[in-house]
Amino acid sequence: MIKRVGFYVLLILVVIYCSGPLLWQFITSLKPDSELTRIPPVFPESLTIRHYISIFEGHPFLRIILNSAIVASFTTISSLIIGSLCAFGLAKLKVRYKALILGFVLSVSMFPPIATVSPLYIIIRALGLRDTWWSLIITYTTFSLPLSIWILTNFFREIPDEIYLAARVDGCSPFQVFYRIMFPLSAPGIFTTAILVFIFSWNEFLFALTFTSTPASRTIPVGIALFPGLHEIPWGDIAAASVVVTIPLIILVFAFQRRIIEGLTAGAVKG
């Protein structure tokens, strides 16, 4: 009995440790400015939604959220298309140097972004893609491909070869087998990959900071890092912005916890 109580106490500590900082940011976002600088800081006497209004007023915050949504969605779609085609080829068709290709794909996922950022900047500037969504979509798609390919190859492999062969006998071309049978059958894997790629693109900072320069293409992490504060840091507004951009991710985590865990472990452990 005492053991059981001890276990739940530890569990509650873990829950506080993991969610506490975000809850604290949430409380901060609801405090009026006068209470932000009051000691003791714990619970506010009055609450306000002024910070939430102020980040949307006279600030391109909505535009920045839109940019992130567009970049992350396009990246997810293109990474899924290109990645699933490649995974299908590797899992079900004859491709030479299969092990080599998978090893190459894995090694790309280990590349440090800082090592490619200076040449990519020069290339993107030369192509006239600076400060556009495309600069980010192309980069993110490539850097999320290793994850997509690894997870999806594992998923396609689990589909019996007989299904592929039967469809071929019935007259489907390999491509038709892919989009009529393989793609729908591996929907759970596709979905898992989509969530992980979306979260990666929503959160990426280094390339976004380098390739964007105006609110026309700036994404959320850059927007939050460069939050205007000439004389003093607007803590309340930053807290409100943090909460707003984190909500979509929290929803994803709570709705698809099982899939996310599956994807993380498939991408890492089996690789």
Add this chain to the structure above:
Amino acid sequence: MRNGEGGNRFVIPALILLSFVTIYPIIYVFYLSIHRKLLIFDISRFVGFENYLFLLKDDRFWNALKNTAYFTGVSVSLELLFGLYIALLLNMSFRLKGLIRAIVLIPWAIPTVVSARMWEWIYNTDFGILNYIVGTKINWLGSPFWAMNAAVFMDVWKTTPFVAILLMAGLQVIPRELYQAARVDGAGNWATFRRITLPLLKPVILVVLIFRTLDAFRVFDAIYVLTGGGPANTTETLSIYAYKVLFQTLQFGYGSTLSVIVFLCIGCISIFYIRILSRGMNRRSRSK
């Protein structure tokens, strides 16, 4: 080539993209690193290994390397410890397991930049909750000693869920019978953990170590937003130093040299781990 099914057609688009956006830039960055290139004045001159020689005498580089090593070493070991603890806890049976696992994933899902801003506020000297709880008046991000450890702790908070989740998956694969047999033999908790859990978890622990070491070694956004590398460069890591040289002073030659060094370090770390990992696999297959 005749292979009947034309599998290459499916694989090639991905390979083209990967080559163009990762392989080509890696070659290009080596090329830049042996040039003196100043983007604003359109200067580009071949200088051979001058940048690399300069690097050897650059105190700021050695300082950044030292900081990166400290950050990586301390944060990865703490994450492994915390992660293992949480994994063992979550591996027991209890109600609301799904909910708790979702809560544990929260730090992992929050954008790093957002978590840096959150912790900046928690670490605030005058109004931060940390000083209030601990009852101190420490300038966490302003003092050379605390700033680096504050960054380490933030990273530990952020990435422990990832470690815990992977280790949890590893724990679930261990056969229950082994634990039952150990109990029958009268082994205590600690002995069971040391003799059964830890050895069988070793391959997963190694994979976690690879991923976390590589990630921690290339750390950028967390520290860049939390401290910007300060105070007095005490939290400046290799990635941050390279970024500053590249995009604040616009020296693309020397900045690329620093990037190449990060790349080479990451390469060495990967090879080191992969060798340990494959040696472990070989030993296991031989003993079978």
